[in-house]
Amino acid sequence: MANDDGFFVFSGRFDLTQVSKGLKGFSLKIENSIPRRAFNLLDCYDQSVRAGGRLLIQTDDVLRLLNSDGSVVEQSGIGTGRFVQDLPEGPVRTALTGFSSLRALMGITSGWFESHDFAVLDDLQKTQVRGFAQSLSTQGGQVVLVCVQPMRGYDRAFQTVRAAFADLSSGQQSMEAVFQALLPGISPYKAKPDIALGTDEPSVQVATDIIRTYLHVARQNEAGVIADIDTEFLHDYRVSLRRIRSVLSLFKGVFSPDQTAEFKQVFSDLMAPTGPVRDMDVYLLDKDMYFSLLPSNLHLGLEAMFDQFRAERARAFQALTKQFRSTAYEQQMSKLTTLFSEAGAIQPGPNAARGAYDYACALIWKRYRKVCKLARRITEDTPDEAVHALRIDCKKLRYLMEFFAPLFDKKAFKVLIKPLKKLQDNLGLFNDYSVQQDALLGFVSRQSNAQGRVNAQLALAAGGLVGILDQRQRAERHRVIASFKHFDSQDTQHLFCTLFHHKEVKT
Amino acid sequence: MKIIACYSNKGGVGKTATSVNLAYCYAQAGYTVLLCDLDPQGASGFYLRVKPSKKLKDARFFEDVERFTGSIRASDYDRFDVLPANLTFRDFDVFLSRMRNKRSRLKKALAAAGSDYDVVLLDCPPNFSTLSENIFRAADQIVVPVIPTTLSERTFDQLVTFFEKQGLPKKKLRAFFSMVQRRKTLHLDTIERMRKLYRKRFLNAEIPFAADIERMGQNRAPLGVYAGRSAAAIAYQELFDELENGEVSTI
Ligand SMILES: Nc1ncnc2c1ncn2[C@@H]1O[C@H](COP(=O)(O)OP(=O)(O)OP(=O)(O)O)[C@@H](O)[C@H]1O
Ligand SMILES: [Mg+2]
Numbered sequence: 013m014a015n016d017d018g019f020f021v022f023s024g025r026f027d028l029t030q031v032s033k034g035l036k037g038f039s040l041k042i043e044n045s046i047p048r049r050a051f052n053l054l055d056c057y058d059q060s061v062r063a064g065g066r067l068l069i070q071t072d073d074v075l076r077l078l079n080s081d082g083s084v085v086e087q088s089g090i091g092t093g094r095f096v097q098d099l100p101e102g103p104v105r106t107a108l109t110g111f112s113s114l115r116a117l118m119g120i121t122s123g124w125f126e127s128h129d130f131a132v133l134d135d136l137q138k139t140q141v142r143g144f145a146q147s148l149s150t151q152g153g154q155v156v157l158v159c160v161q162p163m164r165g166y167d168r169a170f171q172t173v174r175a176a177f178a179d180l181s182s183g184q185q186s187m188e189a190v191f192q193a194l195l196p197g198i199s200p201y202k203a204k205p206d207i208a209l210g211t212d213e214p215s216v217q218v219a220t221d222i223i224r225t226y227l228h229v230a231r232q233n234e235a236g237v238i239a240d241i242d243t244e245f246l247h248d249y250r251v252s253l254r255r256i257r258s259v260l261s262l263f264k265g266v267f268s269p270d271q272t273a274e275f276k277q278v279f280s281d282l283m284a285p286t287g288p289v290r291d292m293d294v295y296l297l298d299k300d301m302y303f304s305l306l307p308s309n310l311h312l313g314l315e316a317m318f319d320q321f322r323a324e325r326a327r328a329f330q331a332l333t334k335q336f337r338s339t340a341y342e343q344q345m346s347k348l349t350t351l352f353s354e355a356g357a358i359q360p361g362p363n364a365a366r367g368a369y370d371y372a373c374a375l376i377w378k379r380y381r382k383v384c385k386l387a388r389r390i391t392e393d394t395p396d397e398a399v400h401a402l403r404i405d406c407k408k409l410r411y412l413m414e415f416f417a418p419l420f421d422k423k424a425f426k427v428l429i430k431p432l433k434k435l436q437d438n439l440g441l442f443n444d445y446s447v448q449q450d451a452l453l454g455f456v457s458r459q460s461n462a463q464g465r466v467n468a469q470l471a472l473a474a475g476g477l478v479g480i481l482d483q484r485q486r487a488e489r490h491r492v493i494a495s496f497k498h499f500d501s502q503d504t505q506h507l508f509c510t511l512f513h514h515k516e517v518k519t
Numbered sequence: 520m521k522i523i524a525c526y527s528n529k530g531g532v533g534k535t536a537t538s539v540n541l542a543y544c545y546a547q548a549g550y551t552v553l554l555c556d557l558d559p560q561g562a563s564g565f566y567l568r569v570k571p572s573k574k575l576k577d578a579r580f581f582e583d584v585e586r587f588t589g590s591i592r593a594s595d596y597d598r599f600d601v602l603p604a605n606l607t608f609r610d611f612d613v614f615l616s617r618m619r620n621k622r623s624r625l626k627k628a629l630a631a632a633g634s635d636y637d638v639v640l641l642d643c644p645p646n647f648s649t650l651s652e653n654i655f656r657a658a659d660q661i662v663v664p665v666i667p668t669t670l671s672e673r674t675f676d677q678l679v680t681f682f683e684k685q686g687l688p689k690k691k692l693r694a695f696f697s698m699v700q701r702r703k704t705l706h707l708d709t710i711e712r713m714r715k716l717y718r719k720r721f722l723n724a725e726i727p728f729a730a731d732i733e734r735m736g737q738n739r740a741p742l743g744v745y746a747g748r749s750a751a752a753i754a755y756q757e758l759f760d761e762l763e764n765g766e767v768s769t770i
Contacts, residue, residue, distance in 0.1 A: 165592035
């Protein structure tokens with residue numbers, strides 16, 4: 013198999029000397045070796061390193077990042093449990109610039125590592141090609157990856173060496189092949205898995221599939237929440253539940269009214285204990301931002317405030333993990349999983365049999381019109397509630413479009429989602445600023461004594477923040493209006509209409 | 520980019536040994552280096568096991584950037600490339616000065632071909648020719664090995680006189696004592712006399728006469744590779760430090 017990069021993957025054992033036969037006129041010499049040692053494969057939970065075609069391993073206190081072009085960077089430091097931005101300064105951290113600042117690195121698997129640098133020499137013992145072979149073995153399997161690098165002016169030798177390795181290798185020559193060998197049968201976590209949909213699939217089936225999928229996503233995050241690896245576990249858990257709840261409220265009449273009401277209650281109860289933890293997570297994540305908003309003479313109060321936030325988070329977190337660990341929770345979750353996995357286990361409603369495509373068009377069209385109606389009314393003076401209502405409806409529209417996306421033209425959806433997403437971003441910020449003000453005021457009142465007195469430093473800091481947040485909120489409203497104008501263009505209107513509003517045409 | 524010529528109008532004084540070892544010091548210090556072997560004998564290439572390129576037999580070579588960059592070979596050492604042997608062309612100096620001019624087409628073409636080096640080192644043949652005169656003009660520094668003997672004193676004197684007559688800037692001349700044998704009174708006396716006479720022309724660093732350097736021929740590698748801790752390797756390091764930073768490092 014030809015390979016332009018000089019990157020080869022051999023599954024199982026591979027002896028470098030095997031390649032010597034194919035090296036006409038050249039000889040292979042091992043120059044440096046890293047003897048066999050334990051390694052940890054590092055990635056964040058959704059395996060972004062892997063998705064980027066790279067491999068990050070930890071051996072002792074060395075971090076080693078292998079790029080898909082065969083280049084390697086190394087630095088000392090421990091990566092497990094850390095965020096990329098918190099790694100010590102070094103080439104690995106630099107190479108991972110742009111990596112999510114919210115996702116912590118964790119050990120995905122472990123095993124044994126061994127590496128040999130080699131040189132391919134001509135008759136004068138001049139090096140004409142360099143390379144290395146790294147062997148990685150886990151419980152799942154063993155793989156040897158070989159990278160050969162050309163040296164300036166010695167292209168012919170490079171081609172010879174590459175051909176020699178290519179003759180011995182077979183199968184896929186990519187970093188992904190390495191992961192598949194080391195983690196066979198394990199597919200990476202996906203926060204938003206693809207859900208297959210058929211045009212005429214009954215709506216009750218669609219709803220059940222979505223709920224089952226997101227129940228599974230939620231469950232996949234439980235361990236990470238308990239271990240408190242990073243805040244994204246809880247965030248994803250909540251988003252999954254929110255998607256489920258939106259199906260329950262948006263897919264009207266696919267389940268029986270009793271059943272719907274019961275599910276709504278169940279998922280609302282599951283969501284409840286996550287809110288307080290998430291709220292505090294959001295504050296703590298934005299800590300630097302808050303400090304930068306206030307002059308340093310108010311930082312003392314802010315410190316006191318964040319001490320309280322941390323304490324509150326710890327309390328809320330304990331309550332949440334207690335729930336996650338309880339037998340009742342486990343029983344509840346497995347009951348739900350079974351319920352949504354078995355055909356016919358749920359009582360259908362009047363819309364259960366409606367075809368997915370038809371149903372999707374109706375739901376999306378209706379929601380789109382509602383969004384437009386709300387948004388066109390928003391001015392500088394409309395009450396905040398109207399903006400909040402718009403945010404909720406935009407979110408519902410977005411969820412609907414995402415759920416049913418497989419039934420529609422990909423390109424058209426991209427065109428529609430882009431301005432919608434921009435609008436949602438503005439609405440989200442508007443909401444954040446408003447929620448944060450309320451929370452700060454609530455926080456101050458909780459901190460005050462019976463006479464309504466409160467620590468002056470704390471009150472000053474909170475007051476300063478509320479002032480700034482209020483200004484920001486108002487500025488954001490302008491942007492909401494502008495973004496909606498953009499979303500409400502003739503072209504978008506037309507596209508929504510052709511995609512979703514055609515009672516007569518049915519494919 | 521900086522151009523350093525290693526030159527002497529006398530043969531066998533250590534020009535090639537100096538070129539190879541200096542180039543290695545620069546590369547080790549993090550600079551990208553191109554060592555051009557201007558000597559038809561191709562001694563630098565020999566020390567680095569790089570075979571002379573067939574492409575270089577053509578006189579129009581330097582007009583063709585692609586062939587120039589295509590003839591460059593990686594040495595076995597990081598950041599250290601070689602242009603092997605036989606570059607006796609009249610227009611080489613023009614080529615060199617264009618190479619340095621940021622706005623020249625040549626400079627851009629070289630950069631695009633990954634040939635924009637921090638340092639270009641020239642290992643010169645031992646004669647006065649049009650080539651050497653041109654190189655005196657193009658180079659930023661001319662490193663001159665001088666064996667401290669009476670004969671060398673005369674040759675160095677000729678070189679300085681030549682610079683004066685031609686109106687060439689003498690401060691480019693960075694001479695150093697090569698193959699120094701401190702046991703020999705003749706060497707010590709010559710060094711003392713010449714340092715007085717050419718106070719500003721001589722570097723403090725001296726390269727001793729050392730068996731380790733002679734062994735470069737068998738090892739075919741820079742001294743730092745096979746005798747990194749030897750007195751001679753340290754002497755080359757000091758020569759590099761003084762050329763680069765104007766001082767002798769204390770380590
Ligand atoms: N400091 C030294 N101590 C001992 N031997 C040396 C030293 N420097 C160079 N030599 C040896 O002296 C000989 C000539 O050295 P070199 O080839 O570097 O001189 P050169 O000036 O380049 O010669 P040419 O004029 O022929 O190009 C070589 O055999 C080399 O190994
Ligand atoms: Mg020479």
